[in-house]
Amino acid sequence: MRGSPPASADERLKTESLGTRLMKRPELGAIAGVVLVTIFFLITADQAMFTLSGIVNFMTPAAQLGILAIGAALLMIGGEFDLSIGSMVAFSGLFFAAATVTLGLPLFITIPATFVFAALVGSINGLIVIRSGLPSFIVTLAFLFILRGLSLVGLKLATGGSTQLRGVRDATEDDLLAPFFSGDAFKGLFTWLAERGWVETFGNGTPKVPGIPVEIIWFLIIAALATWVLLRTRVGNWIFASGGDPNAATNSGVPVRSVKISLFMVTACCAAMVAIITVMDAGSTDARRGFQKEFEAIIAAVIGGCLLTGGYGSAIGAFFGAIIFGMVVIGLTYTGFDQDWFQVFLGGMLLIAVLFNNAICKRVIGGR
Amino acid sequence: MEQESGFRPSTASNVPPIVEMKNIEKHFGNIIALAGVSFDVRSGECHCLLGDNGAGKSTFIKTMSGVHQPTHGELLFEGKRMDFTTPRDAMEVGIATVFQDLAMIPLMSVTRNFFMGREPTVGRGPFKRMDIARMNTETMGAMRKMGINLRVPDQAVGTLSGGERQAVAIARAVYFGAKILILDEPTSALGVRQTSNVLATVDRVRAQGVGVVFISHNVRHALAVGDRFTVLNRGKTLGTARRGEISPEELQNMMAGGQEIVQFEGAQGGTV
């Protein structure tokens, strides 16, 4: 090659400290948030909040929200929103409960069927958005109402007029798959630990925390999986590209449409996951299930570093965003504060997160 | 088409064209961007596409790279009729393009942009993942060949200078352009050294048998590398000339479009 300059050690580069490198990661804000919220509750809350049972207490709602938030984060990075995930929880919860109770099908059929069903609804969302070119915000807002309404109507049909469908627990009690989607995991381990006195026990020797709620396990698995996909796989690269600039991505050979439709399907499946877990835990489903979860999930994703414009964010950030959420919701009950401060907290966090993300983003592209 | 009367296929090489575009028309609603353009590229030649702003050059090459589907006309690739529905289809047969807007994602790293859509992988089945180490070294190497020394491969493209960004896009297309390399005004933001690097690169890939489509407003750049020159004006071809058949002044006037061209056509027996 003519004119090729001699390779030289690059003098135009300052050595970056670990701190500066971290500053460029989208999840930094959420991690800082977790630290701040922890410090806040360490000072204000009852000591019990940070015992094992206290942690399980706030991690359970965090996990239920977090599974949704990770789906929402992937979709936001891909450049779209889904406002219908809360309603999707109710709708797939109804589908799952009706299949399990009303039709009496076993879990190995109803669980995959619920995921397929959710993915189908998600793909309808996606197809309309992609085909029409309308903002996903407005299309999924329509589905927020459509799915919520269908859940109500469907519940009444399935139950003959009631808005609650019971009997899930009885129907699934002996099912081999039930322990994977309800109750606690690692019970044996906790009993063993209790016998040795390594975890807190009740007077009769049973551990205070009988095991780790399955949703927390799923939450960890999904967060790890989503992070791996985003950072290490081609599909992850395509998600960032599709959200960053769909036109440029298409012109570079990224199958943007398929990526986006798949993301809508994944998000809907996350909603189905939460539906299955919460319906089995509660033993029933009702039309208010997942109410306003779409906002909480999007807020957790934004706290986790997702840009509203797409193309930037992280799944691990959404993971921490959801934990912040769980800590605040449950943590306030350990303090003397009024529970309703929660909403103020939430709005405040969102605002700070958006401002922070904006600054980080400018930093990444060097203030251009 | 009337406009094609002045078109004489180059006899300098008798290899069949890799890509042949026949009477391409492209309409956007009521806007006629291309009104019947024919064009071909052979292996190992650089065919320059010239013309005024808005002449339809970008629209034309976008039909070649699968971004637009022609309203009328057909595209033959190695003699076979092709209907590219996405840029991916065109890439798969070995057509790589540097678009005028570069098609890069500012928030993504140079490496991720470089391999966007064509990431090399390692591992099998569910453990298949991007080969990030290889992607980084290949990117740095390809950029060095372009005369750009990147600081780090994970720098966000948005933080690069305009010329550096253009160089990334060119390096990427050169890397992936197995058969056809399309460059839409690739040198508009480049410095002197990088421009000569790009022209040298065109020369190098041409010697390797790649067909190059080169769009430029700069006559000197075009003349430096072009084997043939086709001028577009208002969505139509004004004609094609071979290297040595046309002086820089003539080409310059032709690119401006308008009166002079008619005289040239008369003067040179229809071949401009």
Ligand SMILES: Nc1ncnc2c1ncn2[C@@H]1O[C@H](COP(=O)(O)OP(=O)(O)OP(=O)(O)O)[C@@H](O)[C@H]1O
């Ligand atoms: N998507 C579109 N919709 C409507 N009109 C379009 C579209 N794309 C291109 N055009 C029109 O087609 C014509 C040709 O545009 P094109 O971008 O191909 O020009 P060009 O020759 O590349 O010009 P330049 O030298 O400025 O890059 C222009 O008049 C433009 O307005």
Ligand SMILES: [Mg+2]
């Ligand atoms: Mg153009």
